[in-house]
Amino acid sequence: MEKTIITKNEIMALDKHDRTRLINSLPGVRAANLIGTISGSGKTNVAVFNSVMHIGADPALMGLIMRPVSVPRDTYHNIKETGYFTVNHVNEKIVQEAHQTSARYTQSEFEATGLTEEYSLLHPAPYVVQSKVKIGLKFVEEQLIRCNQTVLMIGEIVEIMVDPNMINEHGILQLDQTGSIGVGGLETYYTLTKLVELPYAKP
């Protein structure tokens, strides 16, 4: 294999867009998720994120990284204003619509992209009908990352909407059955094929 070392100075010398694309693709595959929110005045928002993460199981917590809020970020402000957000897995059938939510719209991205709102009695923020894994969260904590002013937003899971047949006998969600897809960087989508489920490792 031909292998090259790209140094920090070479990274910083890249064109801004080239650097953004390269560095975003470096961590490896990430989950493609749609974050659904609603403003205090009732305007809905849905936006694709590649930064949703597991934070803890007891209590059940998930987080996402948001870019600096020095400019208006509807998702951030809606979460702060109403206290709730939803996480909806992107699948192959809605990859175009999901990606399109990253464009700057004045109207709700639900209207603009053809994704469909869905509501639960237990949660005020909108879910995405076309997603097969939907999680409702209540905002619990915000962490400012000092070195670049990005923000980690954390929510506690209020409810999970999923077909129970897509959870296997060990309690694990089967991401190939839910059609969930991954994303490398900001724009390259990948489908998933299950390779192996390995047991808890012992020496």
Added chain:
Amino acid sequence: MEKTIITKNEIMALDKHDRTRLINSLPGVRAANLIGTISGSGKTNVAVFNSVMHIGADPALMGLIMRPVSVPRDTYHNIKETGYFTVNHVNEKIVQEAHQTSARYTQSEFEATGLTEEYSLLHPAPYVVQSKVKIGLKFVEEQLIRCNQTVLMIGEIVEIMVDPNMINEHGILQLDQTGSIGVGGLETYYTLTKLVELPYAKP
């Protein structure tokens, strides 16, 4: 589609291991990465993580979530002691060895699992020979997540070791060509098939 709502109370009523497996698999696919570190006395460590994330491109930053450090965590203490760590993509050929690093060993996981150390002149922490994407980082920031005492560790990219043929004309790392795999939860590994690269979205 049969769809069931699993409420917060039902989640909390699950057996601890079932809850851990379910909640860990909820965010969707995550990158499987090996974190390489070395202690001040020269003992190496390599451990599989599913929490490596992009933090920013300028400066180029990556992070990972670590479980509470109330018990000894070699990776955490090595990073704090020496200030450096490496991120190495797991690929299909080393999935068993990578998963096995999560067992509790007294010796270095490099010795125990058959993964091979590799060093760069620019960076003191060990890389994994068998990985095709290797990133060297210098520790820059730690954030304690208050709601459950997990820790977000952030490093600045010092160097990237990768075959340049695996970066496309737009500067994007091709995760199918590097053989990089994803992981759902703690144990279910997925291979990646490129679906589509979509352009920057405009209304």
